[in-house]
Amino acid sequence: MKHFAWQWLVISSLVVGVAAAVAETRPQYGGTLRVAMHAAPVSLDPTASGQIDLLAGRNLTSLMFETLVTADAGGRLHPGLATTWATTDNQHWQFRLRHGVKFHDGAALTAEGVAASLRVANLAWKVTSEADLVVIELDRSDPRLPAELALPHNAIVKREPDGRLSGTGPFHVADWQPGKRLALAAEENYWKGRPYLDAVEIELGRNPHDQLMALELSKADLVEVPPEQSHRVAMEGRPVVTSEPMELIALVFARDPQTPAEKSLREALALSVDRGSIRSVLLQGTGQPAGSILPEWMTGYAFVFSAEADLVAARHERETVKVAPMFTVGYDAGDSISHLLAERIALNARDAGLALQPTTAATADLQVRRIALVSSDPWIALVEVAAATGLARPTSEGASVEELYTAEQSLLATQRLIPLFHLPAAFAASAAVRDWKPGADGSWDLADVWLGPGNGKP
């Protein structure tokens, strides 16, 4: 956890370093922020899940749409479109709507509109409205419903019959070319105050190299930086802002182990992975070796789950099984890091007497998966990882760290996934971008960003 403070000191220093170059001035209105990103969504609907990575989806969604409840980087909840909420039994919930909020098309935000939106996002919920109250009835008790409502797929959307979407967020859509370009304009009557920027133009589907080139050539103001390149980019003099680790890289098995022998082989594989050297070489020192699903900064106990390689123990486990089949380990052909990880893990496994064959086939025995931790609420993050990997949803009535630990331990005990690394999100911005303060969870708030000299702003 000292790392937590240290890392943020570095990040803060980088941010301050940018700001310190000029005298402090009040935010200036106007200008267009040019963003480039790798994701290439073909729909802006927050419920259109799975098409792009969750962190990028969350940041795009938050520009146009808002949720009833918001969560800060520490997982603490705050009022959003709902001002208050209450429950009698964690199964029946009431959310009181904020007054005076309008959709981008001018229509007032109503409880019925919110209920309709939530029904689309959550088919299992019974959502109704009473005056300015939204009433949600769950099929089971869930004390974390407010935190769940802070997730981007629960953003409130007004869906028109012709397919147009309208939100209440700080920007509205000016031009939308699916998978290619999204142009947003400031919402003049945004209830939290008009954004400083006049517009945001987002180029989609840009590879990391092109993004950095665009930044270098002053064709973009804000770009993503692959975590493994963040040190290099920073060394080249570009200020890089890095979040806390918000992505899990893990080996995910397609099914539960069927026999004790299969359990031993999975244990041998987990013990054989040399995360330390992989981090040094492939990840260029970025990220944290992981033996846990959730990162240390989120829980405070992740160090209990060892991420150390133990080749002796791995061989011992392997030798308990007479004949070991060859496993295929799949990776995303478009993701060089996944590919390199698969190759490297196959080498580690061979040292333990295991045979792994990397493949791009989707039907592999196990996959190198990159799973975004979409919420900084550790319980919600754990539930989302379980859902993404096909594991049973962990449930708990309480919220203590001890219960969280027990739930995470149970998920790991299934041996369906072997955590490898926790990676941060990283971004680089041009010198013109001011008050660019992504959250510790990598979330954006572009409504507070403004442009100083150097952007060609009129």
Next chain:
Amino acid sequence: MRTAVYNSTISKANLNTVNSASRVAFRFRIVLCFFLLMLLVPGAARAEDWSVPEQQLARKIVAATGPGAVALTVENRSSLSKRESEIVSNGLHSALESLGLRFVAPEQAAAIVAISLSENPNAYVWVAEIRQGNGKTVVEMVSTPRAESVASGRDSVPLSIRKIPLWAQDERILDVAVLEENTAPTHIAVLGSEDVSLYRLQGGKWQREQALAVTHARPWPRDLRGRLIPGKNHLLDAYLPGVICHSTNAMPLTLNCQESDDPWPLVAGLVGSGPPANFPSFGASPTPAVAPVGAFFASARNFFTGALTPGVGRFATVPKFYSAAFLPRGNYVLWLFAALDGQIHLVDGVSDQPARLNWGSDLVSLRTACGAGWQVLATSTGAPGSDSIRAYEFPDRDAVPVSAAVDLAGTMTALWAETKGDSAIVVTRNGASGTYEAFRVAVACNQ
């Protein structure tokens, strides 16, 4: 039927005025005490009572090991200071001993207990990994909420600018007006985004007298700004983007707010027909004649449009600006406008001379009894996460610093001259706590 409530807004609504006032007054006292403490004891540390989590973890450990000989290590992985972690470590040793554990070397121990003092964003997490003779490791843990971090004060700079805490609160402060004072303020008004709160010092405690709602039809712009001006025939006026409010004369007070693009006063003390009667000190040091000037504020932005009324000499408009200050000269007044492009425009009525002074966007002029008699306070970036303020004079058209820069220990969000003209209100936002803190600043003339 019991209804559980999970967020703060409902509970805040249930607070009555007295409670709320007491709460705010309590915060004020904390800020004041902290301020004084930081002056007197720079290294003052905060003490925590760790006995409850120490006892909890000790009980869990002993439940796993039973009484007997153990080898114990305690490692600090958290942001706890070395001293604080030693206090916790000692407390854990004591708690475990009182439950029957003896501490021995690992080779003599029936169990090895490794305690890690860790943390997450909301809590300290203390984890005990217990390895016993059977080779199995048991993990036990407890958590205890982390206290809100206390802002660090940075007032060791020799004070050529006096900075006196006035008020602190979680909600944004746009301006503070001192309505009555003896040797110290006794009656103040605090302008927030939604109301003007009046506080009176009674029996050494601040009590909220009244909260006057600021009504507005349109959403406020970002970087909301607002100004309070004590009135001559009524208590005060409040200026906000596109909205101007006037208080009534009679009790109970009300605030009448209307959408208005009328100009804001740039020379607050002289806009009315005379000095306010509730400033005993005002008559002793009359402000030199400076013609009142008003400026139009952009109703959906955070700056003045540049249109002046009346104009300054031949200039009816100047570039859009964030703030203005003035320096009376022999036969004219030199105006300084902090423009949106970062330049300071020096306008004397005949010429407009832009200058890059590397100042921030907020400045005020103060009348003092030292130096040239008038100084300009201007802001600039100070320590990381903290702005600073410094006094300057203009012997000709070049700014000459006449004070040390004083760290504001936060990001400055407002700077307005007080009606008397010899002090200003500065509002900062503490980066660590998020609290807004209002100070009165004045140039000390005995340097």
